[in-house]
Amino acid sequence: MDTDLWAFAAASEHTGENGPNAFTCTSTHSTVIAAANDSSTTDGINDVGLVGNLLYPAESNFGEPGARPLLSVYHWTQYMLDTTCATVAEAVKAGWSAPFAITTPVLPNGRPCSLHLAMSAAGDAAVFKFGDGVLTVHHCREHRVTLSSSVYDAPVGVDRELRFEIGAPYYILGMEDEV
Template identity: 40%
Template sequence: MCSRIQWNSKGQPVLVGRNMDWTDWQTKMGTKLRTMPAGVEREGLVDENPLKWTSKYGSVITTVWDCATADGLNEAGLAANLLYLAEANYGERDSSLPGVSIALWVQYFLDTCATVAEAVEAAKACQVVPFQLVHMGENVNAPLHLSLSDASGDSAIIEILDGKPHIHHGPEFTVLTNSPVYDEQLVLLKQYDGLGGTKPIPGTMSAEDRFARSAYYLTRLPEQPASYQVAVAGVLSVIRNAATPFGGSDPAQPNNATTIWRTICDCTNKRYYFEFCHMPNVVWVDLDDLKLSAGASEQLFDLDADNDAAGDVSGKFKPAEPLVFQKANTPVTWTPAA
């Protein structure tokens, strides 16, 4: 489930769009927006040799289940997005490597890295350890992979396969969905018209079809849009084309699930857009208008509790207790508020 695209053209902002797809669309995964200030000491929440760091950059993030960072943008212009990957295999714990719970994986990069290149090197020096979640009635190690983007247009895809990070690094890696693994997705892509082959662009909800459709429509965006608003709207038009409608979840195919929310990261201008798919309103924040310096408290904005909010919601964030991240190898027990 989920789709991600990155678009940038000469003289245009680097824009990253993503869909979050999930089977339980009614609860919306308890999704909220939070600010994470600089200067916070964290650890990786594993039993042995936890990774330790102090946040260098503030960020705005999207949290799920009140215990994990799923998406976000930091004040250096680095964007990170978690997506579903059924083939993820975390392997055995190697305590010689500093470990980090996957609940903090996105946050670690946003806290400590300004560029994709820095994040790629950081990914090689630690081990990601999953938490457990109930999906389709089964308790599983959270099967996820990660995309990264920065203000230069650089990009990376990181998959944990056989216990090790498999990394595709370069500005050409502009699209990510789900299964199969990324190497195979790139091969499948070449069979379609406009992308190396002759087959027509597919239209189903499957991950490989969303991958091809997103890659194709990215090539159709104008290199020089008429305005900034048109550039953002163009990226929205492509990522919405990869969405799965309400009622589209297939219990037999976890890679096919309803799109419940969407973000756009403007890595150039440090603006973060968010929308719930069951609502027509888009909200955004400019990171320069948020309290992200060392010593600031975490702040929270819950669009699900403020259905009339639209446009710039920087002033709607309120002080909040620090997020309690999910420890590795423990089950998520979140339940929606009554």
């Protein structure tokens, strides 16, 4: 996979790359991003230090898009960095009120592309994931480790092992109130 670094100025126009019903927006923030295959924002940071990382979990399911404007999953990170968000808490609020439906292409193996989004800034982090078309956001300052492919039930055992069996000061994002 080829990766390029791109910089976008504030007030850049972006589109969701989904034909006539594509979601469009004008950025509020400047961003520097890693673009995979000349099209997908996989990782990036905006001018106020908010970081986004697109990760591969095999379990994602974005559901049917309905009638809302469409945003390709490949542009989800870019949208979150472009919006008026300066903090992870603001990104969480923006994620819950997103004015678009996320779409995914079908991969050569016949399965839809499956991704989730991690956002971080100033010691705070959140993971945005879809299961059966429903958004779940895991947001907690105590958690410092994010697994790329996890349903968050399975990592509870790993979290307990790191904290209690070997005494490591790491916490897995999404484990709030589990231990």
